[in-house]
Amino acid sequence: MFSLPCFLCVGTTWMQEILPLILSGGDPASVETLPNWDRVPWLEETRASSLKLEERPSPRLFTTHFHYNMMPPSFFQVKPKVVYVMRNPKDVFTSSFHYYNITSFxxxxxxxxxxxxxFLTGKVIFGSWFDHVKGWLNAKEELQIMYISYEEMIKDLNDSVSRIAQFLGKSLEPDVLKKIADKCLFKNMKNNPMSNYSVVPQEFMDQTKTQFLRKGVAGDWRNLLTPEEAQHFDAVFKEKMKDVNYKFNWD
Incomplete structure (x- = not known):
């Protein structure tokens, strides 16, 4: 089972909080005892090889920023369930700009x-946002993929958690789903040291400049991009995504 985020955004961290809670039936220990990069390890990081993942009970959780065409052959053989998170690319740009400024790596x-x-030409870590999204939206039909946006989760987290649980085949009572959604509110995640990256040494991530979990809102790009930059961004988006038949849930 995978959580596939789109680039550097809190949507990744959000799924690393939501999915363990759903699979554990709402047990808070699932997100309070392990840092998120160990509870839902990254495929592209060598650390995953030291976590003895084969000893974890199925279903196991992973996350990745890999493009669709970079996934290993075993992925297409096993056909795991995938939760693919998308976010307004202007907010992805904004989040990335702040993130790049606090990391040493x-x-x-x-x-x-x-x-x-x-960013617009794909000369950033993980490459082009446009290619990444198009690749996963065009994934083979036999794969089990749930597409969800960051903006949908902000608008109605209770409904989003319920739909994700249903997709995962996890039947939970409404009060449990509500507790999971409450636990995953941005303000609560921001106070969870196992989720807010506060345990990362300052030499790697200097959160005195800005916190990793900054605002947890949609539309923050309006506080960064000039009107001319936003217009240029929209023009590039229109050209790059002109052949994509998908209704994105953001303004």
Missing amino acids: LVKPGSQSEFLQK
């Missing part, structure tokens, strides 16, 4: 205009 983004050009 990524190239500094440069000026906002420089980073915008890099």
Whole structure:
């Protein structure tokens, strides 16, 4: 079972909180005893090989930023359930810009205009947002994929948690689903040291500049992009996604 986020955004961290709680029937220990990168490990990180994942009971959770065409052959043989999270790319850009500025292991983004050009041309970690989304939206029909947006979860987290649980085949009582949604509210995740990256040494992630979990809102790009930059972004989006037959749930 996979949680497939779209690039650097709190949607990734959100799924690393929601899915363990659903599978554990709402047990808070599932998100309070392990940091999120160990409870839902990354396929692209070597750390996963040291976690003895084969000893974990099925279903196991993984997350990745891999493009669809980068997934290993075993993925297509097993056909696990996939939760693919999408987010307004202008907010992905905004989140990434702040994230790049607090990490020591990524190239500094440069000026906002420089980073915008890099983002729109795919010269950033994990490559093009447009190619990533198009690849997963065009995934083979026999795969079990649930597409959900960050904006949908903000609008109605209770409903989103309920739909995710249903997709995973996990039958939970309404009060349990409500408790899971409450536990996964941004303010609560921000206070969970196993989720807010506060245990990461400052030499790798300097949260004195800005917190990893910053705002947890939709539309923050309006506080960063100029009207001209936003217009240019929209033009690139329109051109890059012109052949995509999917209704995105954001403004």
